Amino acid sequence: MKEIMKKNILLLSMLFVAWAFNSCEKDSDGSPVVEPGTPVFESISPTAAAGGELVVVTGSGLGDMVAIIFETDSVPAYLMPTLNTDKAILFRVPTDAFGGEQDIIFINSIEKTMRVPFNVLAFPQVSSVSTYTFKEGTQITLEGNNLNDVSSVVLTETGEAATIISQERKIMVIEMPATTAVRTTLDITNVTGEITTTQEFISITNSFIVYDDAYGPGAFNGGIQNWGWSCVVSETNKEFKTGTKSLKVEYSEGGGLSLFLGSDTWEDGHWFTDYYTAEYLVFYAKGDGKSAEITIRPDSPPWSDFATGEKTVSIPADEWTFFKIPLSDFVGGSGNFGRINFQITGSGTVYYDDLLFVE
Known part of the structure; x- marks a missing residue:
């Protein structure tokens, strides 16, 4: 009899638990049971x-x-x-x-x-850009978010307006204006408000051009010249980042591209660094089929009091990569130089474009 009573009590307990569980089962995720009404x-x-x-x-x-x-x-x-x-x-x-x-x-x-x-x-967001260097008329693709309702893009430094060519939610194409700015960010405005890009853009026209579709005019009494060793230097229209051409350098073992900047080192005060006060060396580069280690050094004729120092960069294969290097990273000694060298570790081919000194 006691055994029967125990079984009955156990059964009743199980039925109670099942009822309690069922009463809460409508929202098994734990949400409260609330009937719909008129909100x-x-x-x-x-x-x-x-x-x-x-x-x-x-x-x-x-x-x-x-x-x-x-x-x-x-x-x-x-x-x-x-x-x-x-x-x-x-x-x-x-x-x-x-x-x-x-x-x-x-x-x-x-x-x-x-x-x-x-x-x-939903402020505009810019996560990547197609190029950091520009001239008047250069079209730049901006990728990010909330770009579909952008109404204004202006150069932060000078206020000139860029032209919006096309725009979607995550991509926008703009055309850069003529400007006196050397370096500038962009102020972008949409229905939410204005942001300033973290990306900085560099005017080719307003910088010291070493190479951009052609060698630059140089400083003082001479144009830009190649004084390189153990390398073959040529211009090509088959590979370029902007414009129509780039500088192709086919390095032999340990070869160096050495670019004379037009300095007249036989006269006092006629160094490149007397002609132009640069803060950055900038350029695009890519390895042909393989990556390359390039060491950058300031240089000049050995009888002069010239700058010392070097900076080694890794140039990826088959992908244009932008370099913006403060001169303070690699120019030491007197700080005076009239050439800039790009020496390879090993051998290989490297393309250079938009090679500039920038204030």
């Missing part, structure tokens, strides 16, 4: 936010929401049912929401809706 809006905080930020909406009849839609281009937000009640809804602004004033549309399980005004903050 009425009371408040939203904040009233403006960027993608990823948390938003809280309060009101009544907010239970059993099945969709939250940002109106511009119908971008859905992720529902967090465990945090929602008939009095409050919590959600994050979608990272791909479009910027500007728009309604957020809430839809519940009986298809009743509520609209709440909101301002999505």
Whole structure:
């Protein structure tokens, strides 16, 4: 008899647990059981936010929401049912929401809706650019986000406007204007506001040109000349970063491209560094079929008091890579020089383009 009673008690206990579990089973994810009603809006905080930020909406009849839609281009937000009640809804602004004033549309399980005004903050973002060097008329492709509603692109340093050629959400093409700026970032404005790019752009025209589709005019009494050793130097229109040509250097073992900068080293005060005060050496380069280790050194005739120092860079194979090297990284000694050398470790072929000294 006692055994029967034990079994009955155990059965009743199991039935009670099953009933309790079933009563909570409607929302197995832990969200509260809230019947849908007629949603009425009371408040939203904040009233403006960027993608990823948390938003809280309060009101009544907010239970059993099945969709939250940002109106511009119908971008859905992720529902967090465990945090929602008939009095409050919590959600994050979608990272791909479009910027500007728009309604957020809430839809519940009986298809009743509520609209709440909101301002999505979607500032322009630029993550990569097609080139860092430019002339008047150069077209530059900017990649990033929130570029579809950009209305203005201007040069930070001087305020000249670039022309917007085409634009989509994640890509925009601009044409650079004539400018007196040597180096400049870009101020980009869309419906949310203005940002300044982290990328800096360099005017070829306003820099000291060593090579850009041709050797530059040089300093003082001479143009740019190749004084290299153990290498064959030529111009080619088969490979180039900008313009129509690049400098092709076919290095033998330990060879060096040595570019005379037009200095008149037989007269005092006629070094390249007397002619032009540079802060950076910039250039594009790529290895032909293999990477290359290049050591850059200032140079001059040996009887002069010339600069010392060096900088070694790795040039990847088959991919134009931009180098912007402070002269303080490799120019020591007196600081005076009239040539710049690019010596290879081993051998190989390297292409150079937009080779400039920049203030």
